[in-house]
Amino acid sequence: MRLPLSWLLEYAAIDVAPDDAAGVADLSRRLTACGLEVESVEPVGHDISGVVVAEVLDVAELTGFSKPIRYCQVSIADGQQRHVICGARNFTAGDRVALALPGAVLPGGFEIGARKTYGRVSEGMICSARELAIGEDHAGIMVLPADAPLGADFVTYAGLRDVVFDINVTPDKGFALSVRGVARELAISYQVPFTDPADVGLPADVAATSPEVHPVSIEDTTACDRIVLREVRGIDPATPTPLAMKIRLARAGQRPVSLAVDVTNYLMLELGQPLHAFDRARLHGPIVVRRAQPGEKLETLDHVVRTLDPEDILITDESGPISLAGTMGGVATEVSDSSHDVVIEAAHFSARGIARMSRRHKLGSEASARFERGVDPQLPPRASARATTMLAALGGGTVVPGCSLAGEEIEPVRIAMAADYPDQVAGLVYGLETVQKRLREVGCAVAHMPGSAADRPDGAGAGNGAVAVGVEVAVPIPDAGPADRRTRPDHGRHDRPGLTLLVTAPSWRPDLTDPADLAEEVIRLEGYQDIPVRAVRAVGGRGLTRRQRLRRTLSRALAADGYVEVICSPFTSAGDFDRLQLPAGDQRRQAVRLANPLSDDEPLMRTTLLPGIFRTLARNLGRGFSDVSLYEFGMVFRPKSGAPPVAPILPVDRAPTEQEVARLGAALPDQPLHVAAVLTGNAEPAGYWGAGRPAGWQDAIEAARLVLRTSRLTFSVRADRHEPWHPGRCAAIVIGNEQGQEWLAGHAGELHPRVIAAFDLPARTSAMELDLSVITTAADAAGPVQPPALWSYPLAVQDVALVVPRAVPAADVERALAAGAAAAGDVRLESLSLFDVYTGGQVGEGFKSLAYTLRFRAPDRTLTAEEVRGARDAAVAEAARQTGAVQRGGSS
Amino acid sequence: MSAPNKAYDPVEAATLSAGELQRMQADALAAIAAAANLDELKTARLAHAGDRAPLTLANAEIGALPPAARADAGKRVGAARAAVRAALVQRQADLEAERDRRVLVDEAVDVTLPWDRPMSLDGARHPVTTVGERLADVFVSMGYEIAEGPEVEAEWYNFDALNFPPDHPAREMQDTIFVAGPEPGERSGKVLRTHTSPVQIRAMLTRPLPLYVVSPGKCYRSDALDATHSPVFHQIECLAVDEGLTMADLRGAINAFVEAMFGEGLQTRLRPDFFPFTEPSADVSMQCHVCRGASAKPGGEPCRVCRSQGWIELAGCGMVNPRVLVACGIDPDRYSGFAFGLGIERSVMVRHGVADIRDTLEGDVRFSRAFGMEA
Structure with missing residues (x-):
């Protein structure tokens, strides 16, 4: 809302001139302080000089030019005549005009001089409204009223020196979209008289009707x-x-x-x-x-x-x-x-x-x-x-x-409010007089609720208002003027009966409906600067939840492992699903569609983090980085099958029932938190020490393992086929618990070459994506850590090399070894680690050799060589049974 | 050959002459001094102090001398050998010291050589994450708990329950991205949440009172992307609902927060504003943490961070509108509340002098790496 100062001053008797910079700044500050934020203060008309009221005496039409041109004789005052060239045609001899004399300055610092043009000397310029910055009209010059005094300074005559305030009016303050509303606020702020423009120049009976008027x-x-x-x-x-x-x-x-x-x-x-x-x-x-x-x-x-x-x-x-x-x-x-x-x-x-x-x-x-x-x-x-x-x-x-x-006659809104309610909101004692004065200033009629202080010990009188929320029983307020204002000692509510005010809101303030609205009027007019600061009270919080802590830990673990966190666009398209090679029935193709997407090219919410992080990877590559590892934590959105298509709009005058809340929840999509990582180039950098180590499927799977390990979950890595991964280089990460239940956490590996091509990524780019909601739920279900008993008898180490068909996953062999060892009495397999993988002539075509170190320990004794061999043999036997493994070298 | 004490052999005894002994001693000392390293010194020791060395042989000759001559010759030979031994010890010490010095010099390396051959690349967390965690932790340290909610949200949570009446222009303040309805043109009752405030409603409906929660999260508005606006951004807001809370408590929480996040002793300022879910509402400015307001005073050095305003607009806040409490089934006659929220990207920009919000969105590894693991 743009309003000139002069207009406001017509109704608020404030003594401030447009060239009084300090006064204008103060006025602007006051507007902002009462809730009418001034976005700009623009002095206008101050940069115009040398423009006078002139009369056109004679107009001569010049011909022979590309457009019609007039050569005008103008008079400024008796005897002072000049000639000016003018291209406009909307005036005649006898009209009064605004003439910029040579030496005049127009808005924008535009200086006018005497100059020769169209073969004549033009001693100045006849101005249009636009040239004087008082309108857009540039079709012709501005013709002034016939009584404009000849020779008068135009700026003074037209009152051009002014200040325009641009006020950002918030949606609750419709009344401030007018001179009337803003001037009233100013008059309150300055405590000066306000003239209501709605009362000016009216007939004696504004309500009188007449059949003469159009029905x-x-x-x-x-x-x-x-x-x-x-x-x-x-x-x-x-x-x-x-x-x-x-x-x-x-x-x-x-x-x-x-x-x-x-x-x-x-x-x-x-x-x-x-x-x-x-x-x-x-x-x-x-x-x-x-x-x-x-x-x-x-x-x-x-x-x-x-x-x-x-x-x-x-x-x-x-x-x-x-x-x-x-x-x-x-x-x-x-x-x-x-x-x-x-x-x-x-x-x-x-x-x-x-x-x-x-x-x-x-x-x-x-x-x-x-x-x-x-x-x-x-x-x-x-x-x-x-x-x-x-x-x-x-x-x-x-x-x-x-x-x-x-x-019809429109009934005013009446609000019952405990007289000390503004005090209770602000944490400050304003006092009854101040509260009543401020409410009356904004136009409210204030009455005391009959009997509210004395006769109604339950304070129920407060319930009489149009809207009674927030009405409180109150103590009688000691009158406290601004001088002896004090902070309320207890900030609390009171159980003693008090005075209730019955406040009638003015017709121009439809935003005043509740006691809270009235409290705000008092508090903002008294000024927010008066509100005291009360030190924070300790409250009994339980800190972060286990899930929240785990999320932070996982984020740190990935960053420590060389991944850089990014926040990617959550918008996607069916084209992305095609680029990911998702099959027709893939659940990830079911996406939340937006009614007004930012871009019509991306009308869907993501169902996987991968396209976004692929694009971010490509952007980094485009900026000259070749070794890039990225990760993102973010929600994905999966519509529930059979969900109601529309979420109901519930009432707001009461709390929703459990069923209503459930109906809202049912209409919303599942929104699990995912983590994704992608990497390309070198995982270990090259340098003068030699070549780096290229990033590959192992790194992506290791990133997934890192997340699961850090979550302290039992999990297995299994070969899988899942878009958008390379069918031979894709692992499923599966969480298991002791009861044998399993949950798919996600996938990792090298991307399918077609996906790599579709997203324009380097060959062998690898990625992982895990459902953190599954992971944190599983981690949350796990009890507190139970560390192992720290047995101190000597460790017995055994190495075994097992030959298995190449297709047998190492994870299966490992699991079988562990199971076999576990079955071998009270000898504990403390750890099991793979130290060599060999394929070649010595193990035969289609086979591989996996070499493991097994570490055994007993709780109460030094293991004998026989016991250790027994445990090892039990492990190997189980591996043989489950995977067809044959011990290499045959020493058993 | 000579035999002991049998006869005095002047030829053999010539080796014991004073001149000859002196020459042998001088030869030995010269050889020792000439030894440039420990190996040469070893050779010199063998030649001049070994079993076949002239002075050793001379010593053996003493017994062949007549008894009267033995004492004198023994004294002279002994002195010469002692001198040679002393020279050997001294030279040995010198050469060892020199060798040690040289080893240390030879083995010195350029310790400034880069050795960034780590087992991984340089990882980092995003400052929106780390600053968001810090912001949340300030509240957590005051006893607030972190509450979270969905990003695709029911309109009722995002607007209605927060006292945005249907069709009120207040809804237009937040350019909303709507979820498509079942048919084109139909409403779904769902939006991408435009602020984290719906989490307030969820918290009030599900958690016991009194309630102190802080909610960080992603929000969406259909704003055009420019240096200070992003259609996808993050907010964090706190909500307290308790008996007897006033604006004085709100100011206390704001001050504690600003001091913890931006620096001790920074002043804050409230100015009236409008949010449907708070009444009264205010925007919060803090004194510029860089110039501490000095740039706005006459003659002050210009400040880039606050554009010499002295104040930085930071947050919106207010007392929870009793209508919101009613919609959540909370008795507004007994409870009051305050809420306070700000943009996390904006906090990153203010705190770290980031001029363009797009830097937080593009995923350029240089941006996150500049922050490392903590912000």
Whole structure:
């Protein structure tokens, strides 16, 4: 909301001049401090000099140039005449104009000199509105009123020196989308008198109706609870809008159009009430406010023909829709340069109805922005009266006395509030006087709830308000002026009965509905700087959960292992699923679809982290890095099969039931947390010491193992086939527990060459992706760590080499050895490690040799050689049984 | 050959003459001095002090001298041998010391040579993660617990329960990405959460009172990506619901947080703002942690971090709107609450002087590596 200082000062009696930088800064600070954040303070008109009011004496048309050019004789004052060249044609001899003399400076530091052009010397320039930064109009020069004093400094004459505040009005503060609202806030801040522009220049009886005025009725009171029409007849449509009004409109960001439209816009800015001007001659029969009927259409002022929705709120006449209510008028009834009789419409429409209509038609306007945020329902009779009065005075017409009115009296909102409720919110004692004063300043009527302090020991009187949430039983407040204000000693609530205030909110503050709203008014006007700081109280938290700790530990483990954490885009597409070579029925193809994605190319939420991290890898490669290992923690989104397609909107006046919460949960997708890693180039860097070690499938699987090991889970690595991995180089990571249950944690290995090609990655790029929700759930289920008994009898070490068919996984051999050793009495296999893998002539084609070190220990004795051999043989025998292993060298 | 004490053989005894002994001693000393290393000294020792050395042989000749001459000759030979021994010991010591010196010199290396042959590359965590953990830990240390929620969220949690009325322009403050409905144009009742505040609702519905939680997480808005806006970003917010909480408690929590995260003694400032789920609402600025407000004073050095404003906008906050408590089944006559939230990317940018939010999104390894394991 852009508003010039001069306009605000018209209604708030503040003594600050536009060139008083300190005063302006203070005013800006005060606006921000009361909740009207000033985004910019723009001094205007200060950079213009040397522009005077001049009269055009004679116009000579020059010919022979590419465009028509005028050579004008102008007079500044008696005897002072000059000649200027001008390309505009919208003036004649006798018009008064703004003339920039040689030496003049225009906005932007643009200096005017005497110069020769079009074969003549031009002693200055006749200015357009745009050249003076008071409008966009550059079609012609600005013709001034005939009474503009000749020779006067134009800046002074037009009051151009001003300051424009751009205020960011939050959605709750509809009242601040007007001079009226902002000036009232300023008057409170400065504690100076405020003149309500809604009370200025009204007829004696604003509510008087008259059959002379165009008739109106409301068909649907949920759409509109009040509408007022007034009429002006016989205006001269060619009357120019007064310069001062044009300047204010321009400064507020409105384009001057015509007198009737400018007056309605001007009053909308001043009062906050959107108004519409109809050409009376183009109306057919009575005006009716109603919802749209099926198939109706309306061409709005932006020349778009709109198909109307049955929910749309319309102004109609017998011809059909003539205006999208509170949003935009229709072309057919628009005032034009031939409109002599004008009907002014002012109404109070449903905020929600206008909001929905505006969104539906993707059509926001100054009017709809105000209705959505709440307009004063008492304004329509007043604003319309001011409009007709102004229009008649300026345009030479006659006001038809009285109005035509439909709708109902709108009851004000009454709120019961414990008198010390603001104190309880702020943690500060304001005192009854301050609370009442502040509420009255914003326009509330404040009364004491009868009997609330004395007769109602239960304080139940507080429940009488329109909305009683937050109302508390209160103690009588000692009156505390600003001087002896003190911090409340206990910050708590009180169990003794107290005074309840019955507060009637002003009609212009539809945002005031609850005690909390009233408390905020008191607190913000008294100032947030007064709120004390209370030291943090210790509360009994339990710290991070095991899952939360584990997540941090896993992240550190991967980083310590050389992976760099990245945060990738969570958006994806069916194309990504194709690039991943996912088969048609793959669960990962079932994705959450967005209604309004950031990019139409990526309308889905990710079901796997891989495409995002592949792209991030490619970006790093593109930036010249060749050895890159990345990891990401992030949610993936998997729609539940059979889930209800729509999540219900539950009521908010009570807590939802368990069933209702369950219905919400059922409609949401599963959102497990995943971890993914990808790596390419060298896993161990090359250097002057020699070659590096290329990253490969082993590293990706080791990254997965690292996650599982760090989670202290029992797991196995199994050969698997799973897209997007290389079918011969893909491992499934499976968590198991002692009860024999198993959970798939994820996959790791080298990527399929087609996937590598599709994502434009280097050959042999490897990756892993694990479901951390599965992992942390399993880790959470595991009890506390039970460390082994630390037996101190000597260790017995045995090496065995086993020959197995090449297809037998080492993990199977290892598992069989361990099982066999475990069955061999009270000898414990303390550890088992693979120290050699051999394939070659000595073990025969299609076989491999796996060499293990087995370490045995007993709790209570030194193992004999016989016992150790026995345990080893038991292990080997089990491996032979399960995997067909044959001990190499045959010593058994 | 001579025989002991049998006869005085002047030829043989010539080796015991004073001149001859002196010459032998001089030869020995010269050889010892000339030995350039321990090997040469060993040769010299054999030649001049070994069993076949002239002085050793001369010593053996003493017995052949007449008894009267023995004492004198013995004294002279003994002196010469002692001198040679002393020279050997001294030279041995010198040469050993020199050898030790040389070994240490020879073995010296360029300790500045890079030896980054690690078993892995340089890993790192993302600062949004590590700063997010630090932010959360400040609250955890005050006794808050970390609460989490889904990113695809029901509209009711994201808006309605937080007192965003249907169709109210407050909803437009947050450019929402909606989940598609069953048919084009139909609503799904689901959104990508626009803030972490729905976790407040989930916490209030499920956790016992009093309630102190902090919720970090990813949020989504259909903002255009530029230097300060990202459609995907992270927020963290705290929520306290207890008996008797006031704005004074809110300010206390904010101050404790700012001091822990940005530095002791930094002032904070509240200014009115609007969030549907808090009433009153405020935005929080803190004194610039770099210039501590000096840049905004007359004559102050310009400050890049706060653009010489002296203050940095950091967070939004307020007292939980009683309507939100009602929607969560909490009695607003008994309980009050406050909430306080900020962007994690913004915190990273403010704390670490990052000018462009896109640096946090691109996944360039240089960015995370600059932070390492902790931020």
